[in-house]
Amino acid sequence: MIRVRFAPSPTGYLHIGGARTALFNWMYAKSQEGKFILRIEDTDMERSKQEYVDEIIDSLAWLGFKYDELYFQSKRFDIYKEHALKLLNEGKAFKDGEAVVLKIPQEQQIKLYDLIRGEITFDPATIKDQVLMKSDGSPTYSFACVVDDALMEISHVIRGEDHISNTPKQILIYQALGFKLPKFAHLPLIMGEEGGRLSKRTGAVAVTEYRTMGFLPEAIVNYLMLLGWSPGGNQEVIKFSDAVKKFSIKKVNKTAAEFSMDKLRWINGQYLNAAPAPQIADLAVPLLKEKGYIQENFDRNKIENAVKLFQSRMETLNDFLERADFVFTDQFNIDAEAKEKYLVKDKAKDFKLLGERFFALEDFNVKSVEEAFRHLVAERGIAASDLVHPVRVALTGKAVGPGLFETIALLGKEKTVKRLALAADSL
RNA sequence: GACCCCAUCGUCUAGCCUGGUUAGGACUCGAGCUUUUCAAGCUCGCAGCACGGGUUCAAAUCCCGUUGGGGUCGCCA
Numbered sequence: 001m002i003r004v005r006f007a008p009s010p011t012g013y014l015h016i017g018g019a020r021t022a023l024f025n026w027m028y029a030k031s032q033e034g035k036f037i038l039r040i041e042d043t044d045m046e047r048s049k050q051e052y053v054d055e056i057i058d059s060l061a062w063l064g065f066k067y068d069e070l071y072f073q074s075k076r077f078d079i080y081k082e083h084a085l086k087l088l089n090e091g092k093a094f095k096d097g098e099a100v101v102l103k104i105p106q107e108q109q110i111k112l113y114d115l116i117r118g119e120i121t122f123d124p125a126t127i128k129d130q131v132l133m134k135s136d137g138s139p140t141y142s143f144a145c146v147v148d149d150a151l152m153e154i155s156h157v158i159r160g161e162d163h164i165s166n167t168p169k170q171i172l173i174y175q176a177l178g179f180k181l182p183k184f185a186h187l188p189l190i191m192g193e194e195g196g197r198l199s200k201r202t203g204a205v206a207v208t209e210y211r212t213m214g215f216l217p218e219a220i221v222n223y224l225m226l227l228g229w230s231p232g233g234n235q236e237v238i239k240f241s242d243a244v245k246k247f248s249i250k251k252v253n254k255t256a257a258e259f260s261m262d263k264l265r266w267i268n269g270q271y272l273n274a275a276p277a278p279q280i281a282d283l284a285v286p287l288l289k290e291k292g293y294i295q296e297n298f299d300r301n302k303i304e305n306a307v308k309l310f311q312s313r314m315e316t317l318n319d320f321l322e323r324a325d326f327v328f329t330d331q332f333n334i335d336a337e338a339k340e341k342y343l344v345k346d347k348a349k350d351f352k353l354l355g356e357r358f359f360a361l362e363d364f365n366v367k368s369v370e371e372a373f374r375h376l377v378a379e380r381g382i383a384a385s386d387l388v389h390p391v392r393v394a395l396t397g398k399a400v401g402p403g404l405f406e407t408i409a410l411l412g413k414e415k416t417v418k419r420l421a422l423a424a425d426s427l
Numbered sequence: 428g429a430c431c432c433c434a435u436c437g438u439c440u441a442g443c444c445u446g447g448u449u450a451g452g453a454c455u456c457g458a459g460c461u462u463u464u465c466a467a468g469c470u471c472g473c474a475g476c477a478c479g480g481g482u483u484c485a486a487a488u489c490c491c492g493u494u495g496g497g498g499u500c501g502c503c504a
Contacts, residue, residue, distance in 0.1 A: 007504090008504090009503080009504045011503080011504070041504060043503095043504080044503060044504070046503095047503075047504085048504095096502090097502090098502090099502055101502090114432095117432070117433090120431070120432080121431095122430075122431075123430075126429070126430050126431095126500085127430095127500095128500085131501085131502045132502095133502085134502035135502060136502075138502085140501090140502065140503090140504090141501095141503070141504045142504090144504095145504085160498095161432065161433090161497080161498065162497095162498055162499070163498095163499090164431060164432065164498070164499075165430075165431060165432095165498070165499035165500070166499080166504095168431095186432085188432090188433080188497095189497070189498075191496095191497080193438085195496075195497090196497095197497090223439095226439065226440075226453090227439070227440095228439095228440095229440095230439085230440055230441065230452095232441070233441090233452095234440095234441075234451075234452040234453075235452090235453095236439090236440090236452080236453050236454085237453095253433095253440085254432075254433055254434090255433060255434065255440095255497095256432095256433070256496080256497060256498090257438090257439065257440090258438060258439075259438095259439095260438055260439065260454065260455085262438080262454060262455060263438075263439065263453080263454045263455085264454095265454095266453085266454055266455090267454090269466095269467090273467070310466090311467085312466055312467035312468085313465070313466045313467075314466090323465095383463090384463060385463050385464085386463095387463090388463040388464075389463070389464065391463095392463085392464070398464090398465090399464065399465080400464055400465035400466080401464075401465065401466090402464095402465085402466085403462095403463075403464090404463060404464080405463090
């Protein structure tokens with residue numbers, strides 16, 4: 001039975017790197033029909049916080065990773081103590097004050113067989129004696145980790161490359177305890193956009209931040225799996241279930257990958273563009289409410305229509321909120337440059353005439369609106385584009401957006417006429 | 428500093444294991460088509476095997492070294 005685990009420490013939010021580690025564990029478990037275990041490594045009572053535990057669990061759930069078992073190291077101190085005592089009794093560890101320390105055997109080289117990197121050898125002379133239990137009675141990271149991985153029968157330890165140097169120490173603990181070694185796989189790290197460490201300076205790190213920025217979990221998962229792994233066949237946008245079928249630890253790269261917000265946005269845009277409008281509307285509703293754009297008795301149909309118009313124009317849900325603001329509020333943002341360029345004095349008369357024509361329409365739809373509009377510009381002897389752009393700015397505050405007639409139909413007669421009148425008066 | 432890991436377009440990658448490819452795809456960028464704008468979509472383009480030695484008829488691919496990048500050296504995890 002394949003059993004993998006994700007073992008975060010609740011001393012901070014779940015970040016992108018952690019999410020990727022969790023993802024590869026999750027994918028491996030799914031591909032092998034194994035179990036995915038979540039172990040909260042909260043042995044540091046000072047720094048561990050319940051809010052982080054909640055946040056990590058929420059983020060994992062949002063990403064779609066479902067754990068089969070959940071453990072908290074803080075509830076297992078007796079177990080660690082018991083094993084430390086055993087090593088003490090066997091003379092494999094010694095006491096240093098209240099602390100329990102493992103003696104490092106110097107007889108032979110320590111060999112790590114990494115599923116991704118192959119064999120790695122360490123000289124025991126470069127490893128210091130390892131504290132197993134601290135003087136305050138709590139276990140150290142490596143000790144708790146080994147005891148738990150062994151007792152929880154973890155078959156594959158899949159974690160970040162930053163743990164490679166910890167592994168020989170942990171192998172020694174396994175051996176001292178007489179436990180069977182799991183298989184190890186060390187994932188390449190994710191670097192920030194400037195090449196350095198992933199940090200807030202180079203972009204958002206917490207998974208929750210991406211959620212609030214309007215990214216879809218499917219897109220994040222899709223992007224993250226592409227960092228250090230490829231499904232082959234030149235596939236980039238790939239269904240999770242298909243990726244799982246192709247997933248293999250041995251095909252994971254050894255090279256650290258730079259995080260690219262551009263590509264994440266592109267993938268998110270692909271998902272947003274491909275999803276059915278009602279589904280995106282579902283995601284947008286809470287955001288629109290939060291913005292105060294809609295109330296409880298909102299017009300669901302209108303939202304879906306707006307989504308349809310903006311779907312190909314958004315890479316995140318926040319793009320939608322910003323670009324479609326004029327649909328939901330009269331206090332929409334106005335592009336100063338566009339205003340200056342298109343809202344010029346001599347358009348006032350056209351705006352008034354257009355408003356009158358629209359007002360007179362019985363059926364206010366894309367087709368009737370376009371007809372009325374084209375009749376007017378023909379009568380006035382001007383090019384359609386001479387009025388299209390000013391009208392768009394008058395109605396939406398922006399020089400760019402969906403087709404004008406679709407936009408007008410979505411806005412509705414009342415708002416369109418009102419905004420045209422307002423714009424005419426302001427000139 | 429010591430130990431460890433890594434090295435294909437600016438970025439993510441396929442190819443490397445089992446040497447023989449016009450080194451393929453994607454993001455970004457540029458051009459065009461389409462078009463009332465912006466997107467989307469489609470077409471085209473720019474751009475890469477870090478360097479030096481080997482081995483071999485032949486090296487992105489195998490070996491060694493250099494350089495560069497990264498990680499770890501806590502009674503943090």
